[in-house]
Amino acid sequence: MKESMLCLAASLIMGGAAFAQNMTFDVSAKKKGEIPETLYGLFFEDINFGADGGLYAEMIKNRSFEFPQSFMGWKVFGNVALMDDGPFERNPHYVRLAPTGHRWKHTGIENEGFFGIGVKKGESYRFSVWARVPEGGKAQKLGVELGNSDSDNWTQMFNRVELSIDSEEWKKYEITFKAEKTTDSAFLRVFLESDGVVDLEHVSLFPVDTWKGHKNGLRKDIATALADLKPGVFRFPGGCIVEGTELGTHYDWKKSVGPVENRPLNENRWHFTFKHRLYSDYNQSYGLGFYEYFLFAEEMGAEPLPIMNVGLICQYMSATLDEHVPMDSLDCYIKDVLDLIEFANGPADSEWGKVRASMGHPEPFNLKYIGIGNEQWGPEYVERLKVFMKAVRSRYPEIRIIGSSGPQPEGKDFDYLWPEMKKLKVDLVDEHFYRDEKWFLSQGTRYDKYDRKGPKVFAGEYACHVTNSGRNQFHAAMVEAAFLTGVERNADVVEMATYAPLLAHRKGWQWRPDMIWFDNLDICKTGSYYVQELFSHYKGTDMLDLSMDKNPVAGLEGQNGMYSSAVWDENRKSYIVKIVNTSDKENSICLNFRKLKRGETLGDARVISLTAATLQTENTFDDKHRIEPEETSLPVSGSEVTVKSAPHSIMVCIIPSVFRGNP
Ligand code: AHR
DSSP states (O other): HHHHHHHHHHHHHHHOOOOOOEEEEEEEOOOOOOEEEEEEEEEOSOTTTTTTTTTTTTOOTTSSOOOOTTTTEEEEEEEEEEEEOOOOOOOOOOEEEOOOOSSSSEEEEEEEOOEEEEEEEEEEEEEEEEETTTTSSSSSEEEEEEEEETSSSSSSSEEEEEEOOSSOOOEEEEEEOOOOOOEEEEEEEEEHHHOSSSSEEEEEEEESGGGGOOOTTTTTTHHHHHHTTTTTEEEEESSSGGOSTTTSSOOOOOGGGGGGGGGGOOOOOTTTGGGGOOOTTTEESSOHHHHHHHHHHHHHOHHHHHHHOOOOOOTOOSGGGGSSSGGGGGHHHHHHHEEEEEEHOOHHHHHHHHHHTTOOOSSOOOEEEEEEEEOOOOOHHHHHHHHHHHHHHHHHHTSEEEEESSSSSSSSSHHHHHHHHHHHHHHHHEEEEOOOHHHHTTTTTTTTTTTSOOOOEEEEEEEEEEETTOOOOOHHHHHHHHHHHHHHHHTTTTTOOOOOOOOOEESSOOOOSSSEEEEEEOOOHHHHHHHHHHHHHHHHHEOOOEEEEEBBBBBBBBTEEEEEEEEEEEETEEEEEEEEEEESEEEEEEEEEEOOOTTTEEEEEEEEEEEOOHHHHTOOOOOOOSSSSEEEEEEOOOOOEEEEEEESSEEEEEEEESSSOOO
């Protein structure tokens, strides 16, 4: 009572006017349990051109001429033939360039990239190609040019380098140049400039400045934005990509490792999943493969989390049970899982550890988690998972296994699967929820009653899909933040949570909202990105109890649309309180700290807020700063903090613990 009176007085002084509501949240300084390092992570899938044409920095589409339509993405002119006895067993096609026999007719090939090729003036790019002079004899000359057709200039081309192909044997040729122009829509042209025959395979163009400078690397701006979130876990390769449309098109990790030139093409199920957003040229090159995923996870400081196929194709797409792998034919799928663990963790002289070592990583990747089955359901999933689990448990008992609770966060499949997962004793259960704002607001206490003795939760795919809008409005970000306060309050049962999908090319998306949008030159972070950033950066180390009239602050009746959670951060020696106001009223919140240690008091707070002009506001490529965290400071003394919580706002208050005298 005494504290509340003080809080009320403070709020009146602070604002100089009456607030709509005064509320007191009691924060207990007594630690309740550790926050898992993995709590906030990343879900990655090659959807929306997230990998090829996105995070994977390769700029040439169909670089090995292996698309079902061999010249898709290419214009060929003059005397060009498609050949199929190339140097790479799993990518046999290549092109043969020969003179036309006419002085004015040229031979060459031209690639359109992914919605164009994006280059920036002054930045360096590496062109590489496997080539030979099949007839031997003198060296042959290639002209490699960048141009764009919308140019007003006398010439379309703005960059040109020459390459001499001098060997009868297949060899890799490489040349680096600086772009003379900035454009998001260049094309790459390779001319035969001399009078002999030249064979070309694996035609590639990368920026030199990739994430960490890796040659088969990632786009630096996108990778940096992901790493900046400080994710605790990195889930890959999906999503439905794990399952495939029919047997044989599931993501096959073994084809995604080893020399990049010999990784075969796989169709991308997202090219045709939605007829209204069809991309017939969307395939997976596997250039961004499991080695690159593991390495990226390591470089971000995140736990790698591969999701493996359980012998089921996408159940949304299958009409009958016959389309799945029969129970008595699961062996090679199970072997894929066991071999993957060896690839990640096995010694450098083991069969698969050797492959990892040959790619440049003799040390293990220290894999701890594996998901088996993405978004599967029904007894057909349970019976398969059981067999997979037995095999993994007996060989690798230390690996934590994640099972699925199906595609919905409640209902028939969910209610069937959770008890089954408990019976199977999986370590974590993957829950997926793409739901509207009302649903998110109703889930403030979702995890409060979860069984503490059962499997942990992996909120493996979630995003608010605002009613009648697929866009990344602030509204979505706000309710996601409200939901995450409930996740944080229950961090003893929720071990990880990953927003989905992560990336979308603005010219090539199939699904929205997404966390980060990009085009060929730039990225645009959404409000949802900043929510992830705030929760991840300020996740703290220990859970604390925060309540109002002894109830959690979770949008309950009488709580004015407020959601809140509190943690202790051992590294910052600070209390961190997150406050989400989903109402259209300002609320004055008194944070009343209890159980502080003897001599402990609170120091001036940093307050980071995320707001927007309206609920519909979203960041755009033209204005990326409409929704962005803003930091202020707040004078604090004693054991109480009074903050003004603006309508429709997210706040993170970082309040240092201060000891006067000896602690
Ligand atoms: O995130 C998009 C898709 O949603 C995922 O691929 C799938 O798992 C879910 O249905």
